[in-house]
Amino acid sequence: MTETPMTDPEQIVWQGKFITAKTRGKWEYVSRARGISAAVILAVHDGAVILVEQFRVPLGRPCIELPAGLIGDHASGEAPELAAARELEEETGFRAGRIENLGEFYSSPGMVSEAFHLMRAHDLVRVHDGGGVEGENITVHVVPLETLEGFLADKRAHGCGMDVKLLLLLGARMLG
Numbered sequence: 255m256t257e258t259p260m261t262d263p264e265q266i267v268w269q270g271k272f273i274t275a276k277t278r279g280k281w282e283y284v285s286r287a288r289g290i291s292a293a294v295i296l297a298v299h300d301g302a303v304i305l306v307e308q309f310r311v312p313l314g315r316p317c318i319e320l321p322a323g324l325i326g327d328h329a330s331g332e333a334p335e336l337a338a339a340r341e342l343e344e345e346t347g348f349r350a351g352r353i354e355n356l357g358e359f360y361s362s363p364g365m366v367s368e369a370f371h372l373m374r375a376h377d378l379v380r381v382h383d384g385g386g387v388e389g390e391n392i393t394v395h396v397v398p399l400e401t402l403e404g405f406l407a408d409k410r411a412h413g414c415g416m417d418v419k420l421l422l423l424l425g426a427r428m429l430g
Contacts, residue, residue, distance in 0.1 A: 291334075295321045297374075315413055335353040335355060345385070357371070361418065
């Protein structure tokens with residue numbers, strides 16, 4: 255396997271408040287501004303997975319996703335576990351008794367340098383309806399694991415996009 259040398263300097267082509275477009279040699283890619291990463295939360299409660307649905311401008315339609323949010327967008331140096339707990343409660347209304355960090359992953363490494371920490375929420379208690387902060391308009395879905403495939407197929411048939419991280423829930427079944 256041939257590796258691309260990192261000797262070419264990284265160039266910033268454009269920078270906004272949240273993202274930066276860059277080049278290095280012939281490569282073009284995007285990163286989050288300020289080196290911020292994300293926390294993605296796998297939350298299963300009483301045999302049901304907690305999912306969120308929200309409109310995503312880049313897709314032009316709603317998308318079904320695992321709950322997630324930025325780490326350090328409110329305070330620099332924020333721990334991934336704290337960000338995950340905060341985002342889970344804001345978006346879904348569920349409070350976790352414990353958050354487990356399952357590791358850092360990259361969503362689309364050929365185009366985006368963004369990393370996310372996959373977090374597992376344990377000991378969940380519903381404390382409010384969720385929906386996110388003002389303007390997010392998040393719909394919370396508590397989907398029994400045995401009906402997940404049908405739920406996602408129905409949402410796809412009604413025009414929803416599917417976040418790639420949902421493969422985490424479907425992967426083993428796809429191999430059988």
